[in-house]
Amino acid sequence: MKPNFVSILSTVEVVIASVVLSASHNIKIAVIGWLLFFLWNLLDGVDGNIARLKKISTDLGSVYDAMSGYAAMFLFFFSAGIYAFNISDSKYAYIQIIIGAISGMSELFPRLVMHKAKNEVGNVSNIKSVSNKSEFGFTKKVALNVTSISGLVQPILLFCILFSVTNWFNYFYCVVNVMIMLVSIYKILK
Known part of the structure; x- marks a missing residue:
């Protein structure tokens, strides 16, 4: 199996996860959607491991991997917003979709x-401070794990699905993701 095939497979799989979670109107189907996002998380590391094992790492392979990750970053939060809309009986539930979209875009x-x-402009120090994870301090590492869909975000979403508080998940992550986006952009552009 080639790493690029796994990257493409994980991209297709994350779109399916998004459709399932977005179409959910009950907890059982939402958990299946969540499980599919979790499967994407597992697949996300496989392509790189295959490439390193077979010594066939390429720049294009990195692009395929990023494509899958970028799709997942947006679709995870956007789908959570659509799911929160689907299970809400509020006349303002449509705001959940907007919040999910803003949160995903902020990622x-x-x-x-x-x-x-x-x-x-090249990899100057202000860009390195945002992109080089080996230089992250404790606060940045905690922020990365709390906001990364490969980190604590997935278990937190599962908890929120199970206890029917996905709307609070959306509010919280919209605020957090927008704040991190603003700080990151400021650091990049200063």
Whole structure:
């Protein structure tokens, strides 16, 4: 099996996870959607391990891997917003979809700005401070694990699905993701 095939498979799989969670109107189906996102999380590391094991790592392979990760970052939060809308009986439930979209966009936007900045001005110190995880201090590491969909976000979403408080998940992560986005962009552009 080739690493790029696994990356493409995980991209397709995360779209399916998003559709299942977004279409859910009850906890059982939502948990299946969550499990599919969890499966993506497991697949996310497989492509790189295969590439290293077979010694066939390529720049294009890294692009395929990033494609899967970027899709997951946005779709995870957006799907949570749609699910919260589906289970709500509030006339303002549509706001959950907007909040999920803003939260997902806030995960992606700083990465897009950082990649553009790297291409245009190089890997200068302010960009390294945002992108080089080996230089992260304790606070940045905690923030990364609390906000990364490969970290604590997935178990927190499962808890919120099981206890029917996905709307609070969306509010919390929208605020956190927007704050981190603003700080990241400030650090990149200063």
